[in-house]
Amino acid sequence: MDIKKRKAIGILGGTFDPPHWGHLRLAEHFSRVLQLDHIIWMPAGQPWQKSSDITPAKHRLAMSEYAIETLHDLFVDHHIYTKIEISTLEMAREGPSYAIDTAKEIRALYGPDVSITWLMGADSWANIKTWHQWPELPKYVHLAVASRPETDLGNSLNVVSNSNEATHAVFGDKQTQDPQLLQLNPLGHVLFDQSLQINLSSSALRDSFYNNTSWDELADAIPPLVLDYIEANGLYRNE
Ligand SMILES: Nc1ncnc2c1ncn2[C@@H]1O[C@H](COP(=O)(O)OP(=O)(O)OP(=O)(O)O)[C@@H](O)[C@H]1O
Numbered sequence: 001m002d003i004k005k006r007k008a009i010g011i012l013g014g015t016f017d018p019p020h021w022g023h024l025r026l027a028e029h030f031s032r033v034l035q036l037d038h039i040i041w042m043p044a045g046q047p048w049q050k051s052s053d054i055t056p057a058k059h060r061l062a063m064s065e066y067a068i069e070t071l072h073d074l075f076v077d078h079h080i081y082t083k084i085e086i087s088t089l090e091m092a093r094e095g096p097s098y099a100i101d102t103a104k105e106i107r108a109l110y111g112p113d114v115s116i117t118w119l120m121g122a123d124s125w126a127n128i129k130t131w132h133q134w135p136e137l138p139k140y141v142h143l144a145v146a147s148r149p150e151t152d153l154g155n156s157l158n159v160v161s162n163s164n165e166a167t168h169a170v171f172g173d174k175q176t177q178d179p180q181l182l183q184l185n186p187l188g189h190v191l192f193d194q195s196l197q198i199n200l201s202s203s204a205l206r207d208s209f210y211n212n213t214s215w216d217e218l219a220d221a222i223p224p225l226v227l228d229y230i231e232a233n234g235l236y237r238n239e
């Protein structure tokens with residue numbers, strides 16, 4: 001049977017305070033697995049669940065721009081043909097950044113036939129029930145969830161399959177470990193992928209800056225141009 005692959009788009013939403021190799025590897029991994037044509041890197045304007053002292057949007061946007069330069073180079077080196085772009089959709093929108101609003105806007109932009117997947121780590125999945133209008137998400141996009149060391153995705157899978165009735169009602173019949181289902185359909189599936197184990201987080205890295213962790217250690221975690229930007233703009237320094 002000749003099955004034509006749909007155009008495929010991945011949305012990587014985040015606060016990116018700062019961007020790190022965990023984000024880049026997540027983007028690389030799903031670009032391969034889902035054969036994405038585009039990745040939309042989506043810095044949150046008002047990430048309403050983070051504390052109020054997040055770094056101003058202009059810096060998170062600038063760091064994101066540097067991060068995707070490195071991601072672009074990585075894709076060239078690894079022969080990945082996914083195009084990467086930054087969207088300021090959430091930064092331009094008034095009020096809290098809700099994924100459902102973004103999913104609706106991106107769906108309206110690309111039309112009903114394109115495969116659109118919201119990419120996330122296991123911690124985001126573990127919190128999904130706190131997201132605004134979360135049961136609506138699979139009406140607009142797929143979700144692709146990657147494992148992350150500090151959150152046990154095995155337990156999250158169990159949450160879908162039995163104990164949690166609300167999650168089960170919404171996602172129970174949509175979960176899959178087969179990426180092809182996301183390539184062949186425009187929306188509605190939830191993929192669980194257990195292959196990533198990257199022990200990096202923005203919050204731990206901010207602490208590392210405040211604790212004067214060595215530059216070499218930070219350079220292993222943060223793309224070089226992002227690190228230069230942080231240094232040049234005096235971000236994550238104690239007063
Ligand atoms: N190391 C990682 N492995 C897998 N997914 C990740 C990793 N780091 C971040 N992500 C995912 O990337 C998205 C954006 O993450 P975010 O910008 O909040 O960074 P973070 O490192 O999770 O920040 P914080 O430590 O402040 O919570 C989220 O869906 C998150 O789960």
Ligand SMILES: O=C(O)c1ccc[n+]([C@@H]2O[C@H](COP(=O)([O-])O)[C@@H](O)[C@H]2O)c1
Pocket residue numbers: 012013014015016042044047049050097098099100124130131132
């Ligand atoms: O829609 C929501 O209510 C919602 C609540 C928390 C997080 N999100 C989105 O999830 C992505 C990762 O969030 P965060 O807070 O881990 O950076 C980012 O795109 C957020 O806008 C969305």
